[in-house]
Amino acid sequence: MIKVENVTKFFEEYGFTLRNISFSIPKGYICGLIGENGAGKTTLINMLIGLYRPNKGEIYINGSDVVLDEIKAKDQIGYVLSEELFDPYLTLIGNANTYGKYYSNYDSKVFMEYCDRFELNYNSKLKTLSKGQKLKFQFAFALSHNPLLLVLDEPTANFEPKFRKEFFKILTDFISDGEHSVILATHLTSDLEVIGDYITFLHKGKLVFSRDKETLISSYRLLQGEAYKANTLNKEKIVHMEKKDGLMRALVKHRSFDEYDKEIVVSIPTIEDIMYHYIKEDK
Amino acid sequence: MYRNVINDYRSHFKSAVKRVWDSAGWILVFLCYFTLEIIIAEEREWSFFLIAFPSIMAYMIARMYGGFFNKTFYLCPMDASERRNYAIHSYRLRIIITSIIFLLFNLPPVILGMYSIPVLLCRMLVFGCVTVSANIYCQSKKVDNKEVYSFIGNYMTVNIWSNIYNFIAVIFMGCIDSYDIKQIDKGSMVMIAVLVISQLIVTIYKVRRFYWQSIVVMEFYK
Numbered sequence: 256m257i258k259v260e261n262v263t264k265f266f267e268e269y270g271f272t273l274r275n276i277s278f279s280i281p282k283g284y285i286c287g288l289i290g291e292n293g294a295g296k297t298t299l300i301n302m303l304i305g306l307y308r309p310n311k312g313e314i315y316i317n318g319s320d321v322v323l324d325e326i327k328a329k330d331q332i333g334y335v336l337s338e339e340l341f342d343p344y345l346t347l348i349g350n351a352n353t354y355g356k357y358y359s360n361y362d363s364k365v366f367m368e369y370c371d372r373f374e375l376n377y378n379s380k381l382k383t384l385s386k387g388q389k390l391k392f393q394f395a396f397a398l399s400h401n402p403l404l405l406v407l408d409e410p411t412a413n414f415e416p417k418f419r420k421e422f423f424k425i426l427t428d429f430i431s432d433g434e435h436s437v438i439l440a441t442h443l444t445s446d447l448e449v450i451g452d453y454i455t456f457l458h459k460g461k462l463v464f465s466r467d468k469e470t471l472i473s474s475y476r477l478l479q480g481e482a483y484k485a486n487t488l489n490k491e492k493i494v495h496m497e498k499k500d501g502l503m504r505a506l507v508k509h510r511s512f513d514e515y516d517k518e519i520v521v522s523i524p525t526i527e528d529i530m531y532h533y534i535k536e537d538k
Numbered sequence: 539m540y541r542n543v544i545n546d547y548r549s550h551f552k553s554a555v556k557r558v559w560d561s562a563g564w565i566l567v568f569l570c571y572f573t574l575e576i577i578i579a580e581e582r583e584w585s586f587f588l589i590a591f592p593s594i595m596a597y598m599i600a601r602m603y604g605g606f607f608n609k610t611f612y613l614c615p616m617d618a619s620e621r622r623n624y625a626i627h628s629y630r631l632r633i634i635i636t637s638i639i640f641l642l643f644n645l646p647p648v649i650l651g652m653y654s655i656p657v658l659l660c661r662m663l664v665f666g667c668v669t670v671s672a673n674i675y676c677q678s679k680k681v682d683n684k685e686v687y688s689f690i691g692n693y694m695t696v697n698i699w700s701n702i703y704n705f706i707a708v709i710f711m712g713c714i715d716s717y718d719i720k721q722i723d724k725g726s727m728v729m730i731a732v733l734v735i736s737q738l739i740v741t742i743y744k745v746r747r748f749y750w751q752s753i754v755v756m757e758f759y760k
Contacts, residue, residue: 305613306609306759306760307759308758308760326615326617326620328615329614329615329616344550344552344553357614358614359615
């Protein structure tokens with residue numbers, strides 16, 4: 256569904272470069288895009304949705320090049336971005352119809368149904384809505400033109416708990432036929448523990464890894480124990496270790512046949528643990 | 539494509555008005571024109587108003603809709619050639635709208651015999667330069683919270699000169715309330731001819747230099 260090949264994007268004015276990013280996400284999966292602030296998540300998202308053109312490399316959405324086959328690629332993408340979009344002086348239905356006419360599968364009835372489901376009054380003006388409601392509107396519009404890919408840039412932080420459950424249910428239903436995919440940029444890695452299938456991690460403009468979640472988590476172990484026990488560990492496998500008050504905490508690469516000292520507590524790391532240790536290691 | 543542009547202009551009217559309201563430049567244009575109307579035009583207010591008002595509208599409409607696509611528009615399924623086509627049609631539509639306003643204000647006085655067709659043609663020439671050059675407008679884009687102007691070359695200088703010539707030409711044409719060109723004294727005729735020719739030269743230069751840039755600059759967001 257998504258294929259990113261050797262993509263590079265540089266911004267002279269900011270001194271920032273997204274460098275040689277390559278990964279692919281198959282149909283029918285939810286990919287979490289994680290990274291600290293300034294890692295390049297939004298830049299990558301903006302290239303996926305065709306807002307930025309890469310300086311090098313190609314991006315394909317369901318086989319359509321985002322630059323060369325722009326119409327077909329964008330017609331297949333629904334987006335929710337964490338910024339003000341659309342016209343604040345138009346009503347929700349006014350906005351949807353104004354921009355929806357450019358999409359081949361836009362259906363205003365579907366849009367209105369989603370607005371009802373999300374408890375939005377589609378005759379109210381966009382500027383009267385709260386931040387969370389505006390994101391719900393973007394979500395309703397994204398779904399109303401039947402996209403193959405949903406691109407979501409940190410929407411969940413602004414949703415109330417009740418809607419978050421519904422949001423995840425909609426995403427799960429969206430991919431259930433195996434023909435649709437979701438890419439979700441988020442700081443809330445706990446969400447990805449529940450619904451994520453793939454995890455793509457960016458750090459300072461570079462791709463650290465892009466793997467399916469199960470393989471990712473099973474490839475690492477979190478070790479905790481007495482600081483002197485660090486000597487028993489294979490240094491080549493240590494991603495990052497920190498010692499404090501006589502105790503050590505380390506993330507190590509793991510293979511199924513690896514064994515550890517009995518006095519070391521071995522646990523399966525969360526996505527957040529993996530991200531934390533990679534960032535710390537780089538610093 | 540005209541239909542799409544018209545529908546979009548109609549939809550975005552309020553936010554377009556706000557964009558002009560927020561940029562204080564239009565206030566300066568209004569103040570200059572109407573101050574001069576009071577000082578220079580004297581009894582010729584009606585004549586001055588007939589050309590000044592459409593000229594002000596040309597500048598306002600250029601700033602309401604010109605040189606600018608909002609971010610959401612770039613996310614719609616359109617490719618660069620379609621956006622270019624849209625920009626060309628929207629430029630033409632802005633000129634058509636302001637020309638209609640000009641004719642609505644200036645045809646009735648001609649029909650009523652208040653001034654002659656040659657005078658109307660002179661006014662049309664001056665106004666044509668005003669609306670064609672006002673709509674070659676580079677509105678800054680806010681990209682990542684930074685103002686970005688994308689014209690290459692001496693746009694600011696040319697823009698200032700074209701605005702000065704437009705302004706002066708409109709003032710002089712507005713002061714002609716004579717029925718016929720033959721009634722205007724030779725000195726004024728020479729001055730008007732020099733002004734209009736200068737205005738034409740600057741306008742043609744601006745169009746040749748920056749028209750295509752003003753279209754192409756809107757093809758891509760970044």
